[in-house]
Amino acid sequence: MLKTKPAADGHTPVGDSVPRLDAHDKVTGAAQFADDIQFGPGLLQARILRSPHAHALIKRLDVSRALALPGVKAIVTGEQTPGYIGLYLQDRHIFCRDRVRYIGDPVAGVAAVDEATAEQAVDLIEVEYEPLPAVFDPVEGTRPDAPLLHPDLGQYEAVNFIFPKPGSNISNHFKIRRGDVAGAWAQCAAVVEREYRVPHIQHVPIEPHVAVAKWDDKDKITLWASSQSPFAQRNLIAKALHLSQSQIQVIAPYVGGGFGAKAGVSMEALAVVIAGAVKGRPVKLRLTREEEFFTTFVRQGLVARFKVGCDQDGRLQALENTYYWDAGAYTEYGVNMTRAGGYSGTGPYDVPNVKVDSICVYTNHPVGGPMRGFGMPELHSGLEQAMDDLAHAVGVDPVEFRRRNCIRGGDIVATGMTMHPTGLPECIEKAAAAINWGHKSSPSAPNKRRGKGMAIMWKAPAMPPNAGSSARVQLNEDGTVMVSLGGQEIGQGTFTVMAQMAAAALGVPYDWVKVAGPIDTDSSPYEWQTVASRLTWSMGNAVSAAARDARRQILEMVAKAWKESPDDLDIVDGQVISYKSEEACSLKDLVIYGLPNPDGDGWIGGPVLGRGSFMPTYVTGLDPETGQGPRAVVHYTTGAQAVEIEVDLDTGKVEVLRAVAAFDVGKAINPDMVRAQMEGGLVQGISTAFFESLQLKNGRVLNPSFVDYRIATAADAPPQLEAIIVEVPQDDGPWGARGIGEHSMVPTIPAIANALYDAVGIRLEAPPFTAEKVYLAMRAAGVVQ
Amino acid sequence: MAMHRITFTLNGARERVEVPSNQTLLQLLRERLALTGTKNGCTAGECGACTVLWNGEPVNSCLVLAVECDGTEVVTVEGLAHDRQLDPVQTALLEAGGVQCGFCTPGVLLSARALLDRNPRPSDYEIRDALTGNLCRCTGYLRIIEAVKAAARAAEPA
Incomplete structure (x- = not known):
């Protein structure tokens, strides 16, 4: 466990209620969210045709009238998305193919010059459905005679800790069997049996989901999204479209509330697929508040x-x-x-x-x-x-x-x-x-x-047992620190906390540390997802490891220059000091250009760049x-x-x-x-x-x-x-x-x-x-x- | 769509633009003038994220047509600070920790500013009442309420 190193005045950034890194930009309106990014007049707007049936087969789909509408640039359907997508169980297509399974299921996507045109085109798409019996109660859904939602459940790919039951509506059944429950009731002085229900609710982030995708002619995809999971989105979308992960770049600025709604992939892949039909043009899909309530994730x-x-x-x-x-x-x-x-x-x-x-x-x-x-x-x-x-x-x-x-x-x-x-x-x-x-x-x-x-x-x-985090800590010419990481600031304050940890582990004041944003999968270190309340612990370990790595590089360089042992050196308030020789040197004087070689000509050291990663290895x-x-x-x-x-x-x-x-x-x-x-x-x-x-x-x-x-x-x-x-x-x-x-x-x-x-x-x-x-x-x- | 030339005061400066009849003030601000501090949370006047001051009154800019702004005064979050000095409600919200994701923040600030302008010493009830149109999902509101009280105190003569 890391110990906190107090600064010269006894002050340490860890355990201190420092002000948020992002608060100033958020009170002035300067903080940028996904919908704030300007794409210019080339931007197309997307709208989605959604299923009006809870459960039905798609018998006929005709987009010809919609395509003929002036201003419509492309329409995509399930025909373009044969692959499956999903985090733990790949059980859905990006656009429905032969079957719809809830009211709101995406059936087709339109890209047009503006929202009104896209909306009009959605209304012109003709779909013939054959309604099927539906399941609206989970207990009834487990009965052998219940209508089946996923006849192909047995063919879906799943991680090895999920156990779907093919031929049923049960996609996982987790069991604990410990001790002798049946025998124990007789020993009890009191037994209580109750049934309680919890209704579906929605996360209600005040910022609706928004995704902008652009697909270039070499199949390099850029996705700007309000996202808790830029890396997971890159990974899942790449798999579903049979692309390589490195072909997709996800850029994710501040998130205006997530609460899980913007984790995994919910609507972002829709924008990517639509953009694939209008290569070279950015396409924006911004959910309405109404769509927000039932077409992304809800709480079960x-x-x-x-x-x-x-x-x-x-x-x-x-x-x-x-x-x-x-x-x-x-x-x-x-x-x-x-x-x-x-x-x-x-x-x-x-x-x-x-x-x-x-x-x-x-x-x-x-x-x-x-x-x-x-x-x-x-x-x-x-x-x-x-x-x-x-x-x-x-x-x-x-x-x-x-x-x-x-x-x-x-x-x-x-x-x-x-x-x-x-x-x-x-x-x-x-x-x-x-x-x-x-x-x-x-x-x-x-x-x-x-x-x-x-x-x-x-x-x-x-x-997953092996969800990982990674981080970089770079020093600037002025001695200040840039932390790069892949976990997202969704309001919980993770950037601030990471800056505090980096400052404490390195030995610089908190306000010398910045966190590089927006998160960008092309340049930010890998992070599994901003979920599970895991960042302070997991990404925190990666960031402090990166800061300690940078610290080690600095101390080894200075020890060589001063002909001392790194054990006698410390970094306090942005200064390297020696407890032995009582020498001191500012970080700014050494972290980029190194130090003169004490044994003659030349230099030692160079730009300091710390790296750290963390992954739990012990979960069974x-x-x-x-x-x-x-x-x-x-x-x-x-x-x-x-x-x-x-x-x-x-x-x-x-x-x-x-x-x-x-x-x-x-x-x-x-x-x-x-x-x-x-x-x-x-x-x-x-x-x-x-x-x-x-x-x-x-x-x-x-x-x-x-x-x-x-x-x-x-x-x-x-x-x-x-x-x-x-x-x-x-x-x-x-x-x-x-x-x-x-x-x-x-x-x-x-x-x-x-x-x-x-x-x-x-x-x-x-x-x-x-x-x-x-x-x-x-x-x-x-x-x- | 018919176009209209309008002139209005935006954050203290005169603005002349041509707008279509059906354009909302929110669209004008965000899409035409690139003032993206004003947020769009529902486009239906229900969440308060797009609150701006219109002739000093807090309004949902998604429910105001741009043409209606001709000859009026509009203040957005970008216009709250003067000469790089934050407005006391901005400072108070920052210091009270009343900002998390920050998406409701611009609207909250303008509702708070309007309240303090018409009622410099609001009660707890009056503050809560003035903020009921600004939904916040992160903070639980208590720090926002404290911030408005602190801003009111800061404005009192010493």
Whole structure:
């Protein structure tokens, strides 16, 4: 683990809440996003013809009338895209070929001189469909007589940790079998069985997806995109089009919110294929807000069945959970979310007997994909309510119950891995203390009731076992530092944190460091994807390795020039100093032009260029039948949230009065930005708890606009929110750090649900907890007349 | 499409342009004048990312036609700073950590500026109310609200 080197004044950039690198440009409007890049009058606009059917065969497709429209430059269809594309399971064509599987599935793409013309051309394309029976429920989708979405499932290419079941709608089934679950129920003093559902929601980045593609006459492709995954996009699109990765250059400026929606490939390949038909001209595809709600990724729906039991002391004995993921028409990315939901399916608990089934089911719904939390908000939503119910059933206080059962360092988790040191018990204590657990405050009016609730969580980065990061650290003539990397700034602040790490590892002030942008796959070092809350840890390791490499080069050069040992030298505040000879030299005087040779003529050294890369090497496979293996994941970030709410008995409206978040981040590289992640995630969690649901009817999203799909506004943020940092270091994290970006919204729904139970004694089957649902449940329970 | 010659004040300078009848102010700013600080999040007046000041009032520029701007005054995020001095709401938002992805930021800044211009000492409720038209998915709003309070305090005579 790296130690932080203090500067001369005792100040170090790591652990300091320095201002964001990108904030100035973002408050002046100078920060460039993908849609801001100017392409001049040659730019063509693209629009997409989408399937109006949830499930149908394409019988006839005629583009001739559309092509004849003046201003239309090209139309592409599935004929141009015979190959398959997908991250973990290649189960989709870029444009549909013979079959459409959800309302919104892309059938054809038009490039025209302007958007209006492209839109008009889309309307002129003639398609004849033969509607097929459809699947709209994941449990029904697993039945043997269910309509099949992917008859070719057995032929699809998949990574070796995904197990599709050909001849069914199940594209992955992850199992844990540990101990004797069937025998354990008899030992239990209390058993709780519940079914909870989680609706589909959408990420709602404020910046819609945008991609601009240009294809030159030598088949070199440039793609400018709002992207969390420039390298993965290059890789997947190249494979699907049978090109070499080096033929595609992805340029990705600042991302105006991602939350997973801009990971993998969602719409970018459409622009690339359309541009292939109008070589030499850039083609822009910018999704409308309406398209944003159902044609990129959405968060999968979940039907979750829990059975949990404990002994009379409230010690968990057995857990049998089944997760049916309503994963949508294509599960190329979603399969791994259901895997993550499987191996983390016990939640952060120490349970001796475990049976978990996490089943990824194709449905004729929008495409499920990664969203902040990657399955964890969904499964914790019901799990943490079931645990609360179990605590009540056995007469143990819910916080005490979590204290007794939560996962601790050294425990064997349900997959057989030994848990690393974790601050989860400390998070529980701190969150409970901050919310003043155990004390009920008086409501603000006689028609109101107050309640408190807590939920805990864990989440591991879900990724291939060997997802890697790399970085370069270059020194400039003036001694300042340029860090090149391939992870994306999507608002989480990664550029700032990487600059802090580079500064600390090298020994220069933070404001000497810049991060090279935009990310460009032709010049930026490789990064797998900006997902999984993995950058602080993984890319951080690469950046600090690169900075240490540059530091080593500098010290070796100076040691030679000064005839000293590098061990006696240090870099402090941008100066190389010798503790032995007390000599000093500014970096600017040596990092480009080297130093004079002390033994005569000539020079030593040269431009300093540090390199670093990181890839975890220790993650193992898991047995497909039992889910057992030595090390399922790299690590778990854990945490707890607690809320105090007030319920209006007359209206059912619920108000969050106070919220507390406590997470173990290993080491907060930038404490203020860590707290900002905890706050933003918690409010996003509140938004999903009270407002958000894609209203699906026969596969159609009925509310694809901000008017009908409401997200939290400034009026909905709680009056008080406390974010607490816990630091139990990660052995292979830079300075001990691990991720926090996604975790902060994982326990929010169940914390609120548990508070609702505490306040008025009701449980709702599914969020959002609208006033109407709360009121009707209170009436059904006899809380109100 | 009929063209119209309009003259208006944009960020303090006189601007003369010819615009088609159906062009929105947002299109004029972003596509014609390359002032891309003003963002397009929904093109339907729902997200607030395209907020600009129109004769001092915050409006969704995607709902204003460019021809309507003839003889009026428009301020975008690019016009908030003067002589490289950031507006107090810009400084406050930066210092409060109220910026993450930054896509809603220009609109938030202009709504905040308009609020403080008409109400120099807004209450917590008034700040939240003034910002409800600016959706933010990253920050959870609390730091933005704190920033507006800080900007109000900074403007008070010492």
